[in-house]
Amino acid sequence: MTFNPILAPYPAGRPRRLRQSPWIRDLVAENRLHVSDLIWPIFVHDQDKARDAIGSLQGVDRLSIAEAVKEAREAKALGINVIALFPHLNEKIRTSDAKAAIDPDGLIVQTCRAIKAAVPDIGLLVDIALDPYTDHGHDGLLDDDGRIANDATVEMLVQQSLTLTAGGADILAPSDMMDGRIGAIRNALEAAGHQDTMIMSYAAKYASAFYGPYRDAIGVKALKGDKKTYQMDSANTEEALREVAIDISEGADMVMVKPGLPYLDIVQRVSETFKVPTFVYQVSGEYAMIKAAVEKGYMDHDRGVMETLLAFKRAGASGILTYFAKHVAELLKA
Numbered sequence: 001m002t003f004n005p006i007l008a009p010y011p012a013g014r015p016r017r018l019r020q021s022p023w024i025r026d027l028v029a030e031n032r033l034h035v036s037d038l039i040w041p042i043f044v045h046d047q048d049k050a051r052d053a054i055g056s057l058q059g060v061d062r063l064s065i066a067e068a069v070k071e072a073r074e075a076k077a078l079g080i081n082v083i084a085l086f087p088h089l090n091e092k093i094r095t096s097d098a099k100a101a102i103d104p105d106g107l108i109v110q111t112c113r114a115i116k117a118a119v120p121d122i123g124l125l126v127d128i129a130l131d132p133y134t135d136h137g138h139d140g141l142l143d144d145d146g147r148i149a150n151d152a153t154v155e156m157l158v159q160q161s162l163t164l165t166a167g168g169a170d171i172l173a174p175s176d177m178m179d180g181r182i183g184a185i186r187n188a189l190e191a192a193g194h195q196d197t198m199i200m201s202y203a204a205k206y207a208s209a210f211y212g213p214y215r216d217a218i219g220v221k222a223l224k225g226d227k228k229t230y231q232m233d234s235a236n237t238e239e240a241l242r243e244v245a246i247d248i249s250e251g252a253d254m255v256m257v258k259p260g261l262p263y264l265d266i267v268q269r270v271s272e273t274f275k276v277p278t279f280v281y282q283v284s285g286e287y288a289m290i291k292a293a294v295e296k297g298y299m300d301h302d303r304g305v306m307e308t309l310l311a312f313k314r315a316g317a318s319g320i321l322t323y324f325a326k327h328v329a330e331l332l333k334a
């Protein structure tokens with residue numbers, strides 16, 4: 001009903017009634033952030049130092065395996081269910097054939113084993129892609145002409161998946177955007193008796209300027225060219241829906257949209273259309289942007305962070321990968 005000043009000298013509805021105090025706002029809140037919505041990405045390195053600060057990701061360090069175990073224990077105590085692991089490897093280990101990605105004693109395999117032994121009930125999500133292992137920083141192998149070799153890459157991703165699964169990873173998260181990788185990985189898992197291994201595919205992953213600090217974090221120096229022949233064009237929506245449909249049909253259990261805030265519309269479309277658990281990655285550049293604004297005094301840190309995370313929930317996300325996870329878990333506990 002609209003307010004008619006002639007019929008009634010007062011508004012027919014007063015939405016502000018339900019905003020007058022914290023308790024009533026809380027009672028009528030349509031969306032809530034819970035600690036179990038959070039997945040915490042951490043970086044592990046193969047250096048002697050326990051921790052090494054990442055310049056572009058204020059407050060985020062690369063960790064030794066022992067330190068990662070400590071963080072996993074703390075995360076679990078705070079109620080975080082899943083940790084996502086990313087490696088930073090010594091430059092000498094990176095090669096054009098990315099063979100370190102399938103090393104049965106590789107850094108991430110060792111990290112999985114150590115965390116599983118110490119904190120058995122935390123979920124371990126691992127990135128399936130070759131960029132931390134290639135000397136050129138691309139997610140796939142290159143052919144003689146410098147182009148991404150899709151099918152040869154998929155074969156490596158399959159081996160990487162089996163290697164990490166054997167090491168104790170619970171959720172494989174292919175972030176490479178090669179065609180056909182989900183089906184190939186799923187078939188290989190089934191054939192090897194790993195029918196319970198979960199796949200969260202980075203199904204709608206866009207070629208984005210917001211990945212800069214991440215590349216710094218994993219030590220990719222000068223990426224030759226860009227990732228636009230495999231990651232999606234930010235102009236497209238329908239293509240994201242096709243990508244998600246393909247990955248689900250090939251055996252993905254959960255899907256992800258990435259980056260987060262600039263692609264909220266995609267999160268909403270995907271979650272509404274497919275009704276499968278839909279995750280969103282608040283990527284490194286989004287994190288860095290908030291930190292920079294806070295540093296300048298333009299924004300309150302915790303309010304800004306919470307507002308972005310609630311936006312993901314509003315858009316229909318089942319969960320959020322965010323570098324703020326541990327801090328937010330502490331805030332939610334307080």
Ligand code: PBG
Nearest residue numbers: 129131175210211214283284285
């Ligand atoms: C690549 C990968 C990327 C991220 C996760 N996995 C970057 C890229 O595609 O270049 C980005 C994460 C972030 O920016 O926080 N395998």
